[in-house]
Amino acid sequence: MGKTYAGARLRRLREERRLSQAEMARVLAISPSYLNQMEHDSRPLTVPVLLRLTETFGVDPGFFSERDTTRLIADLREALAGELAEAGLSAADLAELAARMPAVAQVLLGLGRRNQLLAERLAQATDSRGTDPELPRSPHEEIRDFFYRRRNYLHDTDLAAEALAEDIGIGPGEVLP
Structure with a gap:
């Protein structure tokens, strides 16, 4: 068997069983530092440890094998x-x-x-949205389309604005300070 680094899978197994590193190390008859090194992929998973894992925890050895990713x-x-x-x-x-x-x-x-x-x-x-009249439209779209249909001209509003300007003495093109 080549070197197998399976730190994440080993850690996941330990965490699923709710074991501390010290507890799992004791069950596997290895030191906690050795288990820590295997979990961090500093040391490979050895055959004796793999055999103890499969016997103790009932996992398939393939659980720790390298996968085609x-x-x-x-x-x-x-x-x-x-x-x-x-x-x-x-x-x-x-x-x-x-x-x-x-x-x-x-x-x-x-x-x-x-x-x-x-x-x-x-x-x-x-x-x-533009082709389906059943879909709700945003207020922005409604207003944009309202002015577009009227070519930005509102006859009654323009007449009222011109009358107001005349009443307050503003001529065409003038601006109040």
Whole structure:
């Protein structure tokens, strides 16, 4: 067996069982510092420790194996393209996330997909607003369209304004101080 670094999965197993590092180390017959090093990927998971983990906690050895993350990385790139570029994340950052914390990567993937779906729905709603009279319009749109239909001219209002200006002694083009 090659070197297997499975710190995040080992930590997740420990946390799911609600064990401290000292408690889990005692169960596995290793030192707490050695467990800490394995959880932080400073030391690889050894065969004897893997065997004790599978026997003690009843987990499949595949739980700790390296996973093929190619598809997950590609999906993350697609779903989070804008956010990744904005954050300046590299391909190596994505690969590390997918390998060390696949559950977190899956959550981010789901959030990214929901974000894309909501953006598409918003774009459709915005595009269809002008053609669907059933959709509510904003006050701004109502007023804009009101003046557009009248070519910015309101006959009665203009006549009243001209009469008022004449009554108070303002001529065309004059401005009061």
